[in-house]
Amino acid sequence: MPRLCIHAGEPGPTIDRHIFGHFSEHLGRCIYDGLWVGEDARVPNVRGWRSDLVAALRQIRVPNLRWPGGCFADDYHWREGIGPRDRRPRRINAHWGGVIEPNTVGTHEFLDLCEQVGCEPYLAGNVGSGSPAELRDWVEYCNAAGGSLAEQRAANGRRDPWKVRLWGVGNETWGCGGNMTAEYYAHEYRRFATYTRDFPNAPLYRVASGARNDDYHWTDVMMRECFKGPIGGSMMQGLSLHYYTVPGDWPPRHPATGFDHAGWKSVMALGWKMDDYVRRHRAAMDRYDPDAKTALVVDEWGSWYAVEPGTNPGFLHQQQTIRDAVLASLTLNIFINHCERVRLANLAQTVNVLQAVALTEEGAGRLVLTPTWDVFALYLAHHDAKRLPVFCDAAHARHEGIDYPGVSATASLAADGAVNVTACNTDPAAPAELAIELAGRAAKLADARLLATPVLTTCNTYDQPRAVTTRPLAGARVSGSTTTVTLPPGSVAALRFA
Ligand code: AHR
Secondary structure (H helix, E strand, C coil), rough: CCCCEEEECCCCCCCHHHHEEEEECCCCCEEECCCCCCCCCCCCCCCEEEEHHHHHHHCCCCCCCCCCCCCHHHHCCCHHCCHHHHHHCCCCCCCCCCECCCCCCCHHHHHHHHHHCCCEEEEEECCCCCCCHHHHHHHHHCCCCCHHEEEEEHCCCCCCCCCCEEECCCCCCCCCCCCCCHHHHHHHHHHHHHHHEEEECCCCCCEEEEEEEHHHHHHHHHHHHHHHHCCCCHHHCCCEEEEEEEECCCCCCCCCCCCCHHHHHHHHHHHHHHHHHHHHHHHHHHHHCCCCECCCCCCEECCCCCCCCEEEEEEECCCCCHHHHHHHHHHHHHHHCCCEEEEEEEEEEECCCCCCCCCEECCCCEEEEHHHHHHHHHHHHHHCEEECCCCCCEEEEEEEEEEEECCEEEEEEEECCCEEEEEEEECCCEEEEEEHHHEECHHHHEEEECCCCCCCCCCCCCCCCCCCCEEEEECCCEEEEEEEEECCCCEEEEEEEE
């Protein structure tokens, strides 16, 4: 029987709660008809933001929300989204379906959403089609206490500065954000970042647009030019990495549901590639910054499948199953395992787009939470807790030439002294019996929950909204310091030892 040994007396680095962040782009039905329903909608809302969804995001204590893109960010001009809504320009959303972007949701509305959710905003600045002056002014508009921009903000309804801390300086500047080379962008970053200014009590956390997948050259150049460059490390608090799990070809044709065991394994194997990417980008950063002052920010990750039949291909609307929940668990375990360097991350995207935590019916209809939402609920205990060393001798699986863990686990020490363990079984067919041994601490199993379903392709639907959800994990056997549990095929568990 595989053993999971947890060294409970050796707390390590803090697991930054910001790795549990989310992402909401002006894409498909994420903002409009997802989060934003408008003040006149029949569905309950507060100043236009859908209340049941806000409540669901509060429940998983979303720490930060990235906005307005994505690719949309480098086509977005913040001044078009302030002032009276009926006078805001209507633009074409060139990246996502060519639909009209009414600019109804702008800076004031989005920052109101963040206050309702209780999370930090993470604003993505426009480098691709913007200017340093435009980004400088957006920072000043949000964060300055006085001056003309602060007066304009007050005239638009907000007297006190928001003091937005998290700022992205461009997005995917190697692609939709300007098709730049690493060398060119590194110099652009230095120029743009120079004008993103700290205001009193509002120091900025600037995140540079980083590599995609295995582009270690990009990370090397950015670290060389922007961390150790003439401006010093303080201009780049984070460097991003984007990696999506895309089974099959591009554009994605693999279905979100109705997969077979090979399709399941493909997602596990490709998802696990994140570990290698993080490890090697981390090594590239270590060469310039051995003390990990600059964070690796995985501000886009998640599964990417074929869109649901009959939906706009530009809207990236996909269903979810427990396969995505296990992928989320596997990925969060990777981030936690690298939490010395990975201190901020964003799942793409909050609602109705890609690996969403919620789906809504068109026309502001019913809301359903996905199994991925349940994983974020199971991982709440890890927010800002201390990581504990974990050794697991479960066998690795192999698919498409990639080795990945059969069982992946994380343990942490909470402020109240509890030891929290999360583990997933990546096998779609066989249960995993696991002997969990707590070394260095006497502690009793206080709670155990399980996310599992007998049929892995089951979805949460508007008619059966909680077909896949958590329930108490039954059958745990305790003997001395060892607790034995059985994880059903394709499942995620969370245990608390007090
Ligand atoms: O999340 C969807 C898109 O994927 C984002 O807009 C872009 O940054 C990435 O390529």
